[in-house]
Amino acid sequence: MRAVFPHPILSLGLFAASLLMSASVAPPSLALAALAAVLAPQVMRVLSVDRVRIRSPKAVLQLAAVVAVDVIRSNWEVAWVILGRRRHERKAGFIHIPLQMRDRHGLAVLAIIITSTPGTLWVEYEAATGQLLLHVLDLVDEDEWIELIKTRYERRLMEIFE
Amino acid sequence: MTGADLPLWAAILIVTLAILGAGLSLLGAVGLTTFRTFYERVHAPTLGATLGMVLVLIASTVFFTIIDGRFMPREILIGLFLTVTTPVTLTLLARAAIFRDRTEGKKKVPATKEKSAQS
Amino acid sequence: MSALVLAWGLGLAQLMLVAAMGLTAWRIARGPRAQDRILGMDALYLNAMLLIVVFGIRTGSPLYFEAALIIGMLGFAATVALAKFLMRGEVIE
Numbered sequence: 611m612r613a614v615f616p617h618p619i620l621s622l623g624l625f626a627a628s629l630l631m632s633a634s635v636a637p638p639s640l641a642l643a644a645l646a647a648v649l650a651p652q653v654m655r656v657l658s659v660d661r662v663r664i665r666s667p668k669a670v671l672q673l674a675a676v677v678a679v680d681v682i683r684s685n686w687e688v689a690w691v692i693l694g695r696r697r698h699e700r701k702a703g704f705i706h707i708p709l710q711m712r713d714r715h716g717l718a719v720l721a722i723i724i725t726s727t728p729g730t731l732w733v734e735y736e737a738a739t740g741q742l743l744l745h746v747l748d749l750v751d752e753d754e755w756i757e758l759i760k761t762r763y764e765r766r767l768m769e770i771f772e
Numbered sequence: 773m774t775g776a777d778l779p780l781w782a783a784i785l786i787v788t789l790a791i792l793g794a795g796l797s798l799l800g801a802v803g804l805t806t807f808r809t810f811y812e813r814v815h816a817p818t819l820g821a822t823l824g825m826v827l828v829l830i831a832s833t834v835f836f837t838i839i840d841g842r843f844m845p846r847e848i849l850i851g852l853f854l855t856v857t858t859p860v861t862l863t864l865l866a867r868a869a870i871f872r873d874r875t876e877g878k879k880k881v882p883a884t885k886e887k888s889a890q891s
Numbered sequence: 892m893s894a895l896v897l898a899w900g901l902g903l904a905q906l907m908l909v910a911a912m913g914l915t916a917w918r919i920a921r922g923p924r925a926q927d928r929i930l931g932m933d934a935l936y937l938n939a940m941l942l943i944v945v946f947g948i949r950t951g952s953p954l955y956f957e958a959a960l961i962i963g964m965l966g967f968a969a970t971v972a973l974a975k976f977l978m979r980g981e982v983i984e
Contacts, residue, residue, distance in 0.1 A: 630846045633953070685796065685823040688815060692803035702812050704882050725859035728818040731811075732859065733866045743882065745866065747815045783893035787900025790945055794904035794911075797938055801911035804918050804934055810926055813918075817934040820911070820941065828904075828941050832956075835948045846956055847944070850963055854937075857967040861933055861974065868977035869926040 614648065616655055619662065621647040662715050662771075669769045676762060680727050688728040691748055703749040704733070707742045707756050711764055716771035723763055730755075782838050786831045793827030796820055810869055814862055821858045826851060901949045908942040929973045936966025 615621050628643035629635060664670060691700060711717060721732045724744065734743040746755055778786075796819050803816030829847035837843050915938060918931035940962045947955030 627849060630844065630849050633844050633846055681822050685819055688803070688819055689796065689799050692799050692806065692816065692819075702809070704811075706882070721863065722855065722859045725818065725862055726822050726855060728815055728822060731814055731818075731866055732863050733870060745811050745814070747812060778893045778897065780893045780896065783896040783900075786948065787896055787904070790901055790904040790948065791907070794907040794941065794945065797941055798907045798911040798914075801914035801934060801938065804931065805914045810924065810930075813927065813930060817930065817937060820934065820937055825937070825941060828944050832944050832948050835951075836953060839951060840953075846953075850940070850944075850956075850960055853960070853963055853967075857963075861967060861970040864971060864974040864978070865926055865930055865933070868974045869924075871978050872924075872926070 615651060617651045617659075617661060619664075620654065621651055624650050660714075664770055665772075666769055669766055673763070673766045673770065676766070677723050677726070680723075680762075684727040684729045688747060691729075700748055702745070702747050705744050705746060705749065705752050705755055707744060707759055709735075709740045709742050709760075709764060711768050711772065712740070713768075713771040716767040719771075720763055720767055724759070778835075778838060782834065786835050789827045789831035789834070793824045793829075793831065796824030796827065800824065811866070814866055814869075818858065818862070821854060825854055897949070901945055904945050905942060905949070908938050908945065911938045912942070925977055926974075929970060929977070932973070933966060933970040936962060936969070940966065 625643045625647040628646045629639060632639040632642065709717075709720075711720070717735065721735075724730050724732045729747040731745045732742070733745050735741070744755070744759075749755070798820075800816045800819035800821075803819070804813055807813045807816060829851050833845045833847045837845075912935055915931045915934040919928045919935065922928055940959045943955050943959045943962060947953070947959070
């Protein structure tokens with residue numbers, strides 16, 4: 611099983627994506643999808659990519675729910691900022707956040723989450739010190755943002771990946 | 773089956789989703805034109821690239837599910853692709869901007885912490 | 892009735908997206924710096940993609956899906972290449 615499917619999540623994702631691309635579940639499409647699901651992970655083996663290890667599927671669902679709510683909420687907030695509410699008291703700025711997470715997959719997901727919630731942008735990460743540089747559109751309280759990102763996302767991601 | 777045979781509730785749902793999504797995208801574009809500094813402007817297009825994009829794609833999925841009479845959410849592919857790529861483009865762009873500002877010695881950006889020579 | 896709702900509603904959505912494209916085009920023309928123009932181009936690609944998706948709903952043809960997917964991919968590749976060029980002065984190193 612491990613030899614045929616070294617990356618089971620990747621295989622499953624490719625199978626589904628291939629079916630969606632051809633938009634049918636006829637035998638030829640199924641065969642193509644199965645071929646992609648078997649062959650692509652072999653390429654990954656040649657490239658010697660680390661296997662992603664997901665420790666707690668329950669935490670994945672929790673994180674997905676939290677992120678979905680946050681994306682909608684921050685869309686709403688940024689929409690208000692653009693429409694000009696509180697134009698004078700708003701101040702944008704950079705903040706440094708010390709991260710404890712070192713797992714590369716976790717950091718990649720954190721980058722996607724932070725950039726996908728409008729109003730925050732991942733700018734730079736230094737692997738040596740674990741310092742993350744963020745740009746925040748509506749920077750009211752710096753410590754509040756650090757607290758939010760560490761407890762809301764980083765803790766859950768560490769639960770999943772580390 | 774064409775758009776004329778669609779039940780009214782579905783038409784209203786699709787139109788509402790599409791207009792909301794397009795509206796968010798428009799709002800993002802407005803932000804892109806009105807914000808004063810580059811680092812503020814980077815935030816604006818994420819409106820259209822996250823919720824706006826998702827709403828329009830859901831409208832398309834609902835429409836084709838009812839029209840074709842089967843559930844084949846191909847729009848998920850676009851959604852997944854955009855979700856994964858938007859952070860890459862925006863981060864890269866922000867880093868390019870901060871790099872240029874640092875080399876020009878602008879005061880507004882945080883200085884680099886003696887990075888080891890990369891590449 | 893539902894044809895009418897679809898035609899007007901989707902027409903309005905298309906108008907909004909075209910307006911968004913106009914605003915991003917203004918940002919591309921205005922600048923002031925290269926990164927602003929690239930950001931505007933990225934947003935322009937995104938709005939064009941959404942416009943094509945809405946166009947697909949309006950015509951009821953699934954063919955537009957591929958066009959939208961390709962525009963999304965081209966936009967990504969173009970923006971990454973340009974941002975890389977800004978940072979290093981060359982695209983492939």
